[in-house]
Amino acid sequence: MGLYKNIGDGKSTFVWRDPWIPGVHAGGLNPLNDVAVNYVRVCDLFNEEGRCWNRQTLDEVFDRSTVEKILCIPLNRVQQPDRWSWKGEADGTFSVKSCYKLAMKECWENSDLTPDHFCEVPTAFWKSVWKLPILSRYKVLFWRAYIGVIPTIEALGKRGIHIDEPCVFCGVEQENVYHTLIECNTLQQFWQEAKFDFSSWSYHQSLLEWMSVEWSSWVREQRRFFIMALYFIWDTRNRCKFANEPINLNGLWVRVERQWDELCVASNGAVMDVVVPASLRWEKPATDFMKMNVDAALKNTGEGALGGVLRDCEGMVHGVFMVSTPVLNDTILLEAMAVKKGVEFVRDAGVAKVIVECDSRLVVDMLNAGCNHSSLLSSVCTSILHMCNGFDDISFRWIPRTSNQCANRLSKAARDVIGEMIWRESMPICISELCIDDLHQ
C-alpha cells in the first residue's frame, strides 16, 4: 500500500492518477468511457454544495464496486484541503526508500555514531515514550524489546538456555528481537499496510539503532501506533508458540487502531454515564419521538450487511432498510456504517426527533464524546454528527443485543441482499413476529 490521499475539499486530488479510493492503487483506475475523462479532480464528483458525492455522476463514471467503495469515503472535511495520509512503499512517482537512502547517506556521513551512543538510553527519548497516552503494558514491552530483554530464543541463549527453535513466524531464521518484531519476511506485508511509513527499518540492525536514529522524526501518533503494533506482534508470537494458535496477522492494524479509538474516547470522558437499560427488551420511545434500531453482520464473502428499523412511540413500523457494504474487515466500523445509514434513512423520512440505538458501545461512546481523531472509525462518526444538525432532537444510545433483536435479525437477513432494499410504511416478513413481541412488554 502506498501513499494515500485523504479527501477534504477534493481540489488537489486527481481522479485517475492519485490513490484515493480504499483498495485501489495509483493509476489502477480506468475511465469507463469518454465522458469519464472529463472528471479531472475529485471535487468534480461532489454534488453542487460539495457536501456529498454526486451519485448520478459516480454511476456514470465508475463501475458498481468502485462506486460502493467511493461512497464509503466520508466527506466531512470539505473545508480542509486534501492531504496525504498513508505512507509506505510507493510506486513509480515517489520512492520512500530512494529518498531515505539519500537522506541517510548524508546523516551517517556527518554524524559520529560510536557504539557508546547506542548504549545509553537518552532521557529525552524515554520521556517521550512514557508520556505517550497508551497503556503502560505496551510501553513496558517496548522498553524491554528496546534493551533486548524480551525472552527470544537468542536472548535465552545468551543466558545459557539453549533452545533449538527457529523464528515462529517464518520457521527459518534465528529468532532475535529485531527479526521477530520487525524484519521477518512474514511481517513485511503487515508493516507495509501500516498507516505510517516504517520502511526505514531496513537500514538498521537493531531496534536500539533504528529508534536512536528515527524516533525523533516520528509524530506522536506514529510512535503510539508503532509501540502498540510491537505489542500485538509479540502477543501473536506467544500465542503461536505457547498456545499453538495459528499465526494470524490480519486485522492487527485494526486492533491497534481500535485500541487508540478506545483511548481517545476515554480521554474525552465518554465512558462516564452509561445508562443501563431498565429491561433487556426493546423499549418504545417517548411520545413525539421515533426510534431507529440498527445492527450490522458479516457476509461469508467478508462484505458487510446492515439493517435498521424505524418505529414510533406505539411501536408501529415506519420503515426498514437492508444494505450491503464492501469488504471492510472491521465489524465495529460496520456498526458505525449501520448507524450512519440509519440516520440518513430517518433524515430522508423527514423525522425531526429520534433516538438511534445500536449495540456497539464504542460507536455510541464515540458519537456522544464527539471524538475527532484521524482513525477511519472516528471519521465515519464525525460524518454522522454532521448529519445531526438537521434534526430537532437526535440522540445515540447503547443497548444490549437482546434489546436490539429486530435490527439484529434484519442485518442477518441483509446478508442475502445485494445493494439496498428499503421498505417504507411496511416491513419484511422476517421481523414481523419480533416486532409484535417487542410490543408485549
Ligand SMILES: [Zn+2]
Ligand atoms: Zn522469521
